[in-house]
Amino acid sequence: MKSDKISEAVVRRLPVYLRYLQELYKREVTTVSSQELGLKLDLNPAQIRKDLAYFGDFGRKGIGYDVAYLIDKIRQILKIDQVINVALVGAGNLGQALSNYNRYVKDNMKIVAVFDSYDKKIGTMINTLTVQPMEELQNTVKERNIRIGIITVPDFEAQRVADCMVEAGIEAILNFAPIIIKAPPHIRIHTADFTTDLLSLAYYLESEEGKEETEDDKS
Numbered sequence: 001m002k003s004d005k006i007s008e009a010v011v012r013r014l015p016v017y018l019r020y021l022q023e024l025y026k027r028e029v030t031t032v033s034s035q036e037l038g039l040k041l042d043l044n045p046a047q048i049r050k051d052l053a054y055f056g057d058f059g060r061k062g063i064g065y066d067v068a069y070l071i072d073k074i075r076q077i078l079k080i081d082q083v084i085n086v087a088l089v090g091a092g093n094l095g096q097a098l099s100n101y102n103r104y105v106k107d108n109m110k111i112v113a114v115f116d117s118y119d120k121k122i123g124t125m126i127n128t129l130t131v132q133p134m135e136e137l138q139n140t141v142k143e144r145n146i147r148i149g150i151i152t153v154p155d156f157e158a159q160r161v162a163d164c165m166v167e168a169g170i171e172a173i174l175n176f177a178p179i180i181i182k183a184p185p186h187i188r189i190h191t192a193d194f195t196t197d198l199l200s201l202a203y204y205l206e207s208e209e210g211k212e213e214t215e216d217d218k219s
């Protein structure tokens with residue numbers, strides 16, 4: 001397996017493949033071709049074949065890929081063949097929504113601890129988790145072998161929280177605050193930026209004038 005050489009773009013596509021393959025598995029579909037995957041996922045079949053070739057040559061010409069085998073392989077590459085514990089910091093609107101949304105549990109990713117600095121939040125329950133004070137972050141990360149942190153605090157607090165996570169031994173961070181977080185090079189940071197996505201989407205809207213013209217054309 002050439003997993004060391006997998007590019008970031010491929011790593012980002014693997015969960016997309018995995019999600020669809022799991023859907024096929026549920027429907028008891030046993031094999032799938034790169035054409036079918038491409039059509040369904042709106043990706044080039046050649047690209048898919050190239051991506052999957054990273055894990056060895058196991059697609060069979062004319063038959064396609066074994067769905068169950070591919071699921072196992074992708075889970076192995078993504079390292080979700082083992083349980084990965086996640087901590088979330090910031091039990092506000094977004095933090096509560098994410099903690100309640102547990103579809104990633106089936107992929108072995110689990111938010112096992114939630115932290116906040118506001119005393120009125122501490123001790124409250126989100127689903128089955130009790131919101132813990134920040135002072136407990138370090139110990140909980142060690143005790144529960146937490147490897148990923150999610151940041152859902154206001155932007156002006158996010159760097160401080162990231163520093164605490166790094167100090168506690170967290171290896172990767174998913175940051176929802178709209179700032180660029182700095183961390184040592186061995187810490188992987190992904191930013192989920194809802195607002196920039198929304199703003200860039202506006203560019204693709206038809207201009208109001210263009211819209212009027214099209215409507216006039218119709219009449």
Ligand SMILES: NC(=O)c1ccc[n+]([C@@H]2O[C@H](COP(=O)([O-])OP(=O)(O)OC[C@H]3O[C@@H](n4cnc5c(N)ncnc54)[C@H](O)[C@@H]3O)[C@@H](O)[C@H]2O)c1
Pocket residue numbers: 089090091092093094095115116117118121134151152153154155157160161175176177178192193194195
């Ligand atoms: N990326 C996205 O899609 C998206 C969408 C909405 C909001 N956001 C961002 O997510 C963040 C949270 O938004 P929200 O609407 O849930 O805010 P919120 O005010 O409802 O919640 C923030 C929580 O963080 C806690 N907090 C503040 N400082 C802290 C600290 N130093 N340590 C621990 N906890 C701390 C607060 O007590 C509060 O409970 C913001 O940065 C916001 O801009 C991102």
